[in-house]
Amino acid sequence: VVGTDTFYHLPELVERYRTSGKKLVQLEFSREFPRLPLVKECVSGQVTAMVTIMQGCDNFCTYCIVPYVRGREKSRPSSDIVREIQELTSKGVKEVTLLGQNVNSYGLKDGDITFPELLRLIARETDLLRLRFTTSHPKDLSEDLMKCFHDLEILCKHIHLPVQAGSNKILRLMNRRYTREEYLQKVRKLREYCPEIAISTDVMVGFPGEEEADYLDTLRLLEEVRFDTVFSFKYSDRPGTAAASFRGKVPEKVKTRRLIQLQELQNRITLEQNEKLVGTVQEVLVAGTSKADERQLTGRTGDNHIVNFYGPRNLIGELVPVTIVEAYAHSLKGELPLVGEFSREEDQCMICR
Structure with missing residues (x-):
């Protein structure tokens, strides 16, 4: 039995079991990023690839199970990341997406460089045509990272910036650690550095305690920001999370109605955003x-x-x-x-x- 932090060692553990015949249980979290094989086998003609740069999460949003099942944040050495991208480009890959639960906090705790510095290093040391990343926690979105969208030609002009809710009350209950006003200010600053940037987000409806006024705050935020894409869903309890024990559960029928209404609004906004590109x-x-x-x-x-x-x-x-x-x-x-x-x-x- 292996946990999410030790499955990279599965071949070694299988060999140990084969030679010893003893059952093995490895569920511990490591304090260091595991050493990964530099390049997974590329499919012939593969154009895009994903590269993990960190694991785990330190944010403990009240609805999320990730810190409990994936452990705390660990950053991968920048030299390993650059080497993997170099090997991928040598095999024909043109675009790489950097992966992490919260890439904005890369290197802040145990890395050799910060995330904006990593982006600049990749731009300088590889032949990559395009670079993307996901996911960004709004509270850790720095102005230095915003500048990268202006300065780095290979960095795609898109950011996924999950807001989750437009109500300060709900954001506090979620333990998101930013306010509606702070989120909107970061969006404005992003667009100052890169007017053409596309912004996508995640939105949750029906979080415990969400009243109609809170939900309407979320709709108004969608209207104000005009996201290019929204990934929306209904809240559901995750056993072991703080929110699972919260009072004020929203009836399923209400959650469904809110989700449908929100998606209808966003579909209209997305179409209007897309129509601006016709003729370009x-x-x-x-x-x-x-x-x-x-x-x-x-x-x-x-x-x-x-x-x-x-x-x-x-x-x-x-x-x-x-x-x-x-x-x-x-x-x-x-x-x-x-x-x-x-x-x-x-x-x-x-x-x-």
Whole structure:
């Protein structure tokens, strides 16, 4: 039996069991980041990859089980991160997403450098075309990190910044450690450094104690920020968390009504945001073919919009200019330059000949 902090040692533990025949139980949390194999096997033609830079969480939001099952924050050595990205790019990977429960606190406790310094190091020491990261806790979003969106060409102009609620009362109950006003100020400052930045977020409805006025505060926050994307869900108890024992549970019917109403509002906002891109030319990193229509290519813009368009498969892995011709709630339709000379049957276009 192995825990979440020791599964990297599974091959070694299996060998120990094979030779000794004794049952093994390893559930302890390590104080140091585990040594990972530098590169996992790449799929042929893989364009994007994810690289873990830290594990665990020190925030103890009252609804979240992560600190109890993943342990406290541990940062991976920056040299290991850079080496893994260098190996990935040598295998053809063009875009990397840095992963952590709260990447903004990378290095603050046990690392050799801070997160903004890590981003600058990756930009300087690798041949990466694009760099992303997730997830960011708003309380740890520094001005130095905001500057990186302005200064670093490889850093994609998108940030996932979970707000969870728009009511200060609910934010306190969640132990989020920021206020509505502080969150909005950070959004304004982000847009000062990078006016074109796309912001996505997480929002929870029906947290214990959420009254209608609190819920309406959340709707008003969505209207004010105008997020590009919102991942929304209903609160549910997680055994072992503080919130599971809170009073004031919201009836399921009320949670469902609030979620539907919130999603309808955000779908309208997202569509309006996407419609602003119609007629513009966006650089799209082509990741493969569309799941809905294999004749189409699919990729993402720097600000994380999905774009589907017809084009030859030899564009997979390339950064190409695409004209946005139509907007939907969750994706964009695009055309290559000289699309009129493109032949779907021949799977060729003039710009690639």
